[in-house]
Amino acid sequence: MDFDEEKLINAVEILGGSVDKKSDTYYEILIRAYQVNDSQIGFKCPFCYSSYNSKKKCKRNNAKHIQHLHGLSKDFILDGNTHRSPHCYGDGIKYLGLDKISYQFKLIDG
Ligand SMILES: [Zn+2]
Secondary structure, eight states: OOOOHHHHHHHHHHTTOEEEEEETTEEEEEEEEEEEETTEEEEEEEEEESOBOTTSOBOTTTOOEEEEEEEOOHHHHHTTOOEEOOOOOTHHHHHTTGGGSEEEEEEEEO
16 A cells, blocks of 8 residues: 555544654654553554554454553653654555655653
């Protein structure tokens, strides 16, 4: 699937995030993160779902955004300058064409 910037933006905005386009091939994804425990933060990924149908679309009736975890304390979120490489995998990123670009998550306090 070709990369589709509009689909990318829609997917992120549904979860209350925003997209900062840094170049034609590099994007920062601002997304709300939250404390999971003393050493981990997490966020719901706008791109990864718990299940997909045969056309690689998520099964909207029963699929949920999955959570990605990163080892960090919440203090780092609050500095507004914390970037994390994606843990994304599978058909979700291929459906949006995200395997054709580079992106990182910028975690904001959620
Ligand atoms: Zn993901």
